[in-house]
Amino acid sequence: MGCFASTPKDTGGNRRKPTSIGEVSVYVPGLRIPRPVEFSQAVGDQLPKTLVERLTALRTRIVVMANQEGPTITRTRRKTQHGSTLSDLHQALVDYLPVLLELTKDGSHLQFKVHFIWVNQEDEEEETAMSNIWYEVLSVLHLMAMLQMSQANLLLLPRGFSDGHNHPKVSEENRRASIDIFLKAAGYLDCAVKHVLPQFSAEQRRSLPVDLAEGVLRALCLQALGQGVDIQLGMAIDSSKATLAVKRRLACEMVKYWQQAQDNLMNLPLANGWGEKHRLFVKWKYVEAKAAAYYYHGLILDEGNTEKSHGMAVAALQAADECFKESKKASEAFNASSPTSRTPPLFGTMKYLTEKIPKDTSSKVRINRDLYSYEKIMETAPTLPDFALALKPDEYQLPLVESS
Secondary structure, eight states: OOOEEEEOGGGOSSOOOOSEEEEOSSOOOOOOEEOOOOHHHHHTTSSOHHHHHHHHHHHHHHHHHHHHHHHHHTSOOOSHHHHHHHHHHHHHHHHHHHHHGGGGGGGOGGGGTSOEEEEOSSSSSSEEEESOHHHHHHHHHHHHHHHHHHHHHHHTSOBOOTTSOSOOBOOHHHHHHHHHHHHHHHHHHHHIIIIIGGGSOHHHHHHSOGGGSHHHHHHHHHHHHHHHHHHHHHHHHHOTTOOHHHHHHHHHHHHHHHHHHHHHHTTOOOOTTHHHHHHHHHHHHHHHHHHHHHHHHHHHHTTSOSHHHHHHHHHHHHHHHHHHHHHHHHHHHHHHSSSEEEOOOOOHHHHHHHHHHHHHHHHHHHHHHHHSOGGGSOOSOOOOOOOOOOOOOOOOOOOOOOOO
8 A cells, every 4th residue: 555656856956966075984875865755634523623733733843844954964064063963863763763653553545645755865766755754664774774874973083183293093983983874773673674675565666765665774774783883893993802703703794794785785676876876885885894804814815824725815815905996996886976075084994904014015025935946826816714703783663552
């Protein structure tokens, strides 16, 4: 039940894409914007007047805030006020969701009465409308997750210092806070995939905008987890207690998250600039993660005392260097794609590896090639170890609706 309608992308006006989004540590593929809804007209006197008024007030607040901030919210703003705006809009969505779910009480037919319209960002069609409460719930969860990712981006933009001598950095407090935020965002998306998408028939799911396709939701969830592990790895690099084995494990897990994210986006018709940029971001982070994984795998292999282990170490370090070079090209392609962006000053994992990979690779390759003949050195990268993924989304549950 419930009907869909889409508006072609050439109608203009509603979908406003900025030309630049500034510095990006965490990519957010635009924010889907809700259009106004007439609850009283749709449900008439079938709901208590107080409930209709509350629904109207809550959603109107969201529409106003999202339309004011949506077009600019992905641009880099370091001011506290912007973080506050993100939090206020997120809280408005949190307040709205339990009231909205009242329309699903006892399988009520009212869940198919209200016509919800949202402006898309990654879909070819400008907006998608549906008379289905679960479309609204799915859209709300997606927006809640994107607001969290935007908040994480603000936290992970390195700050400079007034003396002008120190390299900009991200505080440990911000790094730890960002991991919690990534897990929360992943929890919203995981709930959307597991508990909201099943409410749609197969035909209805095919009619959803690509922004809400299962592959996109899963990829965003995996991105959140992958970026969380990236922060963990950076903190491990800074810790004197973390062993090479711990760092290798984190790097290898990061590769799996990004590879799965890339697989989920494959063959999806991502469009409108945001979508293509989304694909390029995942590709960049996947190659970057492989550089880290091969680097630490190479260092551990080099600790072995056999000719074979040294040969494999050289091959792994060469692979790390190649992936590192490829990641720089991928970063440039991502930043150049519309809307344009910039890579912030390096910190954490990549700040360390940018210095270490070229240096250690040239050093190890020269030393080992002095010891062993060229033919004896493995020229293909060894297989990376396969570790179980440790970081999981927060368990988020939809607000309960009491039966009548």
